Each structure stands twice: as C-alpha cells, then as structure tokens.
Amino acid sequence: MNQLAIKELLYKIADDQLILGHRNSEWTGFGPMLEEDIAFSSMAQDKVGHSYAIYQILNKLGEQEPDTVAFMRNANQFHNSQLVELPNCEYDFSLIRHFLYDTAEIIRFEMLSQSTYEPIAELSRKIKGELKYHTLHANTWIKKLGNATEESISRLQNSLEKALPYALGLFEESPYEKELTAEGIFEGEASLEKRWRQKVEELLNQTQLQLPDWNSVSPVIGGRLGKHTEHLQPLLDEMSEVFRIDPGAEW
Amino acid sequence: MRFSKTDILTLLEDVKDPEIPVLSLVDLGVITDVVIAGETVHVEMTPTFVGCPALDYMKQEVIEKLQSSGIVNPTVNISFKEPWNSDKISEKGKAALKQFGLAPPPSTHLFTDIEVLEHVPCPRCEGVNTELKNPFGPTLCRSIHYCNDCREAFEQFKPVS
Structure with a gap:
C-alpha cells in the first residue's frame, strides 16, 4: 500500500481531532451552563483520545512518538483544517463549528471503517460509535437554538455564514486522492463532501436558519498543506508549554 | 502451565474497573482474549472508549494481578481488532452496575x-x-x-x- 498516502490521510485526521479537542477543552470551566461545560469537556477527551490512537498507528509506520508529534511540531507542520484552529469565539460559533465538523467526521469514520487499510478500519469501527454522541449533541442544540428566539437564530445564522467557507476547507483534496481511492483506503474527499452537504441540509431544514447557496461559498483551503491562520501557533504554544519544559520527563 | 484460560479469567475477576469498583474487567467485556503458550500468558484488551484515561492503569493492574499469582512476564496488548460495545458487559456485570x-x-x-x-x-x-x-x-x-x-x-x- 502507498505509505505516503496513508500517512498524509492519518495526519490530517489526527491533527483535526487534536486541535478541535484542544479548542473544546477551552470550554472547561467556562461553559454557558454546567451540562455544556461537561459536554464540551467530554468531547475534548474523546477527540484527543482519537488523535492519540491515530498517532500510535503513525508511530508504527515509522513516525515519531505520539507526544513528540503532538507537542513538538510548529504550526506549518500541522495538517489540520483551518476550521478547527479558529478561536472558540462565543458559544454560537463553537456550536456551529461543532455541528459542521462532527457531521463530516462521523461520515469520514463510517467510510474509513470499510478501508482496506486494516489498522484504520478497526479503529474507525470503534470511533464511529462514539461519535454518535457528538452528532446527537450538535443536532439537538442546533435544532433547539435554531428555532428559539430572534437572537439565538440570528447569532447562529451569522456564525454559520462565518464558518461555512472554513468548513468546506475540511474537504481539501490530498495529492494522493487517486491512490487512496484506487487502493480502497479511502473513498475520497469529494464523496465525503457530497454526503456531508446532504446531512447539513437535512438538519438545517428543520430550523429557521438559511443555508447560503453552496456556489456562493468559496472554500478556505491550505490547512492540509501547513498553511494556517495566525491562531494556530499561539494554541500550540499554550498546549505544549508544559511538555516543552522537559520533553524527556516521565509522567 | 498450571493455569488454564478459565483459571486466568477467574484470576482477572479480581481486577475491577477503577471508576466502578463493583465491576470486573472480565464482566465489563474489555478482556477480549487470553492466550497461554508454554509458561507465558498473553492478554488481549480493548478500551470501552478510545480516549479512556483509565486504560493504562487497568493494563498495569492486569499485569500485577498475574505476576502476584506467580506468572512470569505476562503481556497485555491493547487492540481494536474486536472493538468493545456495551453488549459485551455480562449479565452479571449488568446486575452489579444496577446494584x-x-x-x-x-x-x-x-x-x-x-x-x-x-x-x-x-x-x-x-x-x-x-x-x-x-x-x-x-x-x-x-x-x-x-x-x-x-x-x-x-x-x-x-x-x-
């Protein structure tokens, strides 16, 4: 199998999970109510755990130890989409991003559970079950607040319009799309995006939010190639601050 | 080897979920296989949730339990080959949870x-x-x-x- 293609695929998924996991953890202690504090903290724990499991697969493929990979790279070595590195902003933006991201992520892991690359197929069969709780959480709140008050609807609408170009960046194609599909490793970003759009439309149709015409939204890409916003490096500095004091420490 | 697979599973009944001390790892369903070859014992484990922070602790507990029963160099491997789902909790385990x-x-x-x-x-x-x-x-x-x-x-x- 094409190892370069597999590594590229695994890095972008793991980096997305790690960075969004970290953003979610920033809600710990600050959630708008206790239940939401717990929900974002739990999803953070899940996502960081998923990234760790994928970095372990990468480690077996000859990459560095998971901790080194997570804490010692600089922003331009990360392959996450720009969507996940954006600051949490207010709760409405975090919620919209969570909905757009997790809707894509559960489909991605469903697709990968059929992968011919067995290590990621096995892990994905497990992860997709856990992600049901993340999409349930997102869908419940988008439906609730997307039909509640004038303020909640307009806030979500603004956040939706802000997040959508970045969300489309999730599907930035890999230089190895052909190899991945030909070898049955992954069905491809285009196919994922198609299914994602359908799910997003289906859910938003149950709310008073207006989905802009897809053709009017231009994707913000570059994240997969190490091009990031000014927000990623400060996040990494904070996340790795303790680790970098003594990278060889035994915990 | 003086232990059978059943003996090992019985020994592991003593290792409990660190957060639910009434539930053994066997009843929780996270022990997916025990392989005995000669004098060595190998245990296959899988986490309930991928991000479960108690996993390393549970793995260590299994090793210590087997060592204290006289097994030299037991090994534990974590894998997702047989992923955990909540149906893997035994009837006995479900009753313990309820209690x-x-x-x-x-x-x-x-x-x-x-x-x-x-x-x-x-x-x-x-x-x-x-x-x-x-x-x-x-x-x-x-x-x-x-x-x-x-x-x-x-x-x-x-x-x-």
Whole structure:
C-alpha cells in the first residue's frame, strides 16, 4: 500500500481531532451552563483520545512518538483544517463549528471503517460509535437554538455564514486522492463532501436558519498543506508549554 | 502451565474497573482474549472508549494481578481488532452496575435512535418516568438522567454500538 498516502490521510485526521479537542477543552470551566461545560469537556477527551490512537498507528509506520508529534511540531507542520484552529469565539460559533465538523467526521469514520487499510478500519469501527454522541449533541442544540428566539437564530445564522467557507476547507483534496481511492483506503474527499452537504441540509431544514447557496461559498483551503491562520501557533504554544519544559520527563 | 484460560479469567475477576469498583474487567467485556503458550500468558484488551484515561492503569493492574499469582512476564496488548460495545458487559456485570446505582445499558440493537435514552429505567424504582439530562457525564462512558418519581438524578452506563 502507498505509505505516503496513508500517512498524509492519518495526519490530517489526527491533527483535526487534536486541535478541535484542544479548542473544546477551552470550554472547561467556562461553559454557558454546567451540562455544556461537561459536554464540551467530554468531547475534548474523546477527540484527543482519537488523535492519540491515530498517532500510535503513525508511530508504527515509522513516525515519531505520539507526544513528540503532538507537542513538538510548529504550526506549518500541522495538517489540520483551518476550521478547527479558529478561536472558540462565543458559544454560537463553537456550536456551529461543532455541528459542521462532527457531521463530516462521523461520515469520514463510517467510510474509513470499510478501508482496506486494516489498522484504520478497526479503529474507525470503534470511533464511529462514539461519535454518535457528538452528532446527537450538535443536532439537538442546533435544532433547539435554531428555532428559539430572534437572537439565538440570528447569532447562529451569522456564525454559520462565518464558518461555512472554513468548513468546506475540511474537504481539501490530498495529492494522493487517486491512490487512496484506487487502493480502497479511502473513498475520497469529494464523496465525503457530497454526503456531508446532504446531512447539513437535512438538519438545517428543520430550523429557521438559511443555508447560503453552496456556489456562493468559496472554500478556505491550505490547512492540509501547513498553511494556517495566525491562531494556530499561539494554541500550540499554550498546549505544549508544559511538555516543552522537559520533553524527556516521565509522567 | 498450571493455569488454564478459565483459571486466568477467574484470576482477572479480581481486577475491577477503577471508576466502578463493583465491576470486573472480565464482566465489563474489555478482556477480549487470553492466550497461554508454554509458561507465558498473553492478554488481549480493548478500551470501552478510545480516549479512556483509565486504560493504562487497568493494563498495569492486569499485569500485577498475574505476576502476584506467580506468572512470569505476562503481556497485555491493547487492540481494536474486536472493538468493545456495551453488549459485551455480562449479565452479571449488568446486575452489579444496577446494584451500584448505575442504570445498565440497553441492548445495542435497541439503540437505533437516541430516543431510547430519553426514558431509561431508573436503577432505583425501575420506573421509566425519567428524562435525559445530558448524554455526557462524569466519565466518557456515563450519561446523566433524572427520575421524576424518585426526584433524584442517576447515571447510566451508555450504550455504544
């Protein structure tokens, strides 16, 4: 199998999970109510755990130890989409991003559970079950607040319009799309995006939010190639601050 | 080897989930295989949730238990070959959960929609006049519910398929 293609695929998924996991953890202690504090903290724990499991697969493929990979790279070595590195902003933006991201992520892991690359197929069969709780959480709140008050609807609408170009960046194609599909490793970003759009439309149709015409939204890409916003490096500095004091420490 | 696979599983009955001390790892369903070859014992384990922070601790407990029973150099491997789902909790395990005050998970074939979490039977009164408060709880594997009859909150071990 094409190892370069597999590594590229695994890095972008793991980096997305790690960075969004970290953003979610920033809600710990600050959630708008206790239940939401717990929900974002739990999803953070899940996502960081998923990234760790994928970095372990990468480690077996000859990459560095998971901790080194997570804490010692600089922003331009990360392959996450720009969507996940954006600051949490207010709760409405975090919620919209969570909905757009997790809707894509559960489909991605469903697709990968059929992968011919067995290590990621096995892990994905497990992860997709856990992600049901993340999409349930997102869908419940988008439906609730997307039909509640004038303020909640307009806030979500603004956040939706802000997040959508970045969300489309999730599907930035890999230089190895052909190899991945030909070898049955992954069905491809285009196919994922198609299914994602359908799910997003289906859910938003149950709310008073207006989905802009897809053709009017231009994707913000570059994240997969190490091009990031000014927000990623400060996040990494904070996340790795303790680790970098003594990278060889035994915990 | 003086131990059979059954003997090893019986020994491992003593190793409990660190957060639910009434539930053994065997009843929790995270021990997926025991392989005995000559004088060595190899245990296959899988986590309930990928991000479970107790996994390394449980792995260490298994090793220590086997060592203290006279097994030299036992090994434990974590894998997702046989992924955990909540149906892997044994009947004995489900009864222990209930007695501990945690609602056991419904069978995963009933967990087709999140609606089944809306009226989880209360572990105290068994009534279904309950509501889901939060699909996330104090640990990754638990959700929070409220019983309108007992007027008390309770937790459920989440179904995961």
